[in-house]
Amino acid sequence: MFKNLKETLIIAEVGVNHNSKLKNAFKLIDAAKKCGANFVKFQSFKANLLAKKDTPQVNYQKKNLKSSTSHYTMLKKLELSFSEQSKLYKYCIKKKIGFISTPYDIQSAEFLKKLSVKFIKISSADLIDKILHEKISKLNLPVILSTGMSSIKEIEQTLKIYKKNKFKKEIALLHCVSNYPCSDSSQNLRAITKLRKKFNNVVGYSDHSNNKLSSICAVALGAKILEKHLTLNTKLNGPDHKSSLNPTQFSEYVQSIRASELILGNEKKECQKEEISMKNISRKSLYFSKNLHRGSKLCFDDFIALRPGNGINPMKIDKFINKKLKKDVKKFMILKKELI
Numbered sequence: 191m192f193k194n195l196k197e198t199l200i201i202a203e204v205g206v207n208h209n210s211k212l213k214n215a216f217k218l219i220d221a222a223k224k225c226g227a228n229f230v231k232f233q234s235f236k237a238n239l240l241a242k243k244d245t246p247q248v249n250y251q252k253k254n255l256k257s258s259t260s261h262y263t264m265l266k267k268l269e270l271s272f273s274e275q276s277k278l279y280k281y282c283i284k285k286k287i288g289f290i291s292t293p294y295d296i297q298s299a300e301f302l303k304k305l306s307v308k309f310i311k312i313s314s315a316d317l318i319d320k321i322l323h324e325k326i327s328k329l330n331l332p333v334i335l336s337t338g339m340s341s342i343k344e345i346e347q348t349l350k351i352y353k354k355n356k357f358k359k360e361i362a363l364l365h366c367v368s369n370y371p372c373s374d375s376s377q378n379l380r381a382i383t384k385l386r387k388k389f390n391n392v393v394g395y396s397d398h399s400n401n402k403l404s405s406i407c408a409v410a411l412g413a414k415i416l417e418k419h420l421t422l423n424t425k426l427n428g429p430d431h432k433s434s435l436n437p438t439q440f441s442e443y444v445q446s447i448r449a450s451e452l453i454l455g456n457e458k459k460e461c462q463k464e465e466i467s468m469k470n471i472s473r474k475s476l477y478f479s480k481n482l483h484r485g486s487k488l489c490f491d492d493f494i495a496l497r498p499g500n501g502i503n504p505m506k507i508d509k510f511i512n513k514k515l516k517k518d519v520k521k522f523m524i525l526k527k528e529l530i
């Protein structure tokens with residue numbers, strides 16, 4: 191499905207920005223649809239299958255939450271039950287926007303398969319979870335794999351799992367920097383080119399920057415899939431709100447991406463329709479540089495290139511060298527084939 195994309199696939203990453211409230215999740219789906227996103231993405235996990243109870247918070251979570259609660263406790267508060275996720279899936283169908291989610295454990299992966307999602311998105315943190323990849327590689331669903339925090343060798347090791355299990359669906363790779371937000375100096379977007387050339391997979395960018403320019407640059411480098419966090423309000427309490435876009439910002443983000451696609455165009459180099467009138471005037475045609483008599487044998491210096499360009503292309507001048515005139519011509523008269 192990824193290789194046949196006609197435009198950049200834009201994923202509105204809700205993640206846990208619903209703050210475990212279903213009404214917020216519905217509002218975020220509405221916002222994603224209104225903004226023009228193709229898919230809205232959640233996270234599917236059971237805290238007890240994801241983290242030990244004494245796991246500490248990541249630095250950005252400490253900063254954003256300003257709480258001493260454990261990483262496990264934070265996750266537990268942000269869980270969505272399978273029943274709630276089913277409701278969100280059905281609501282997405284109603285709103286005509288794609289629903290996807292990132293599973294962090296085998297139970298969640300199996301649930302998403304039963305839910306009939308179009309593909310599975312795997313987080314950067316789980317790139318090295320061989321147990322999870324062994325399961326997902328047998329679900330027969332396309333996969334989008336984020337590559338934050340990883341090396342080329344680690345990506346190769348993960349892809350070998352899918353190859354070993356004779357995985358027949360597509361795997362898209364997303365370049366990513368796992369910090370919220372990540373700095374400009376860390377983004378290294380040329381890695382997108384590296385991933386595309388190294389693996390020959392569809393590539394994209396999971397954008398954790400605090401600007402629109404990064405995704406625009408990613409599209410210019412060949413990204414076919416973009417992921418960006420969406421929140422109802424960046425001032426809400428939660429780990430990811432401050433590094434997300436509100437609906438107004440996300441709408442502007444989507445518009446910027448679509449504009450960049452239009453500007454980038456295709457790889458053909460040809461005269462554009464709006465250039466034709468300019469071409470007919472600003473380009474030059476072949477004219478005679480002097481008065482010449484009938485029977486004169488033409489040489490290079492008998493011609494001059496002048497505007498407008500609606501006559502014979504000066505690049506064809508060699509075709510008329512050493513030819514003879516059928517009639518007299520005057521200086522600055524346009525060259526026509528019937529005169530030769």
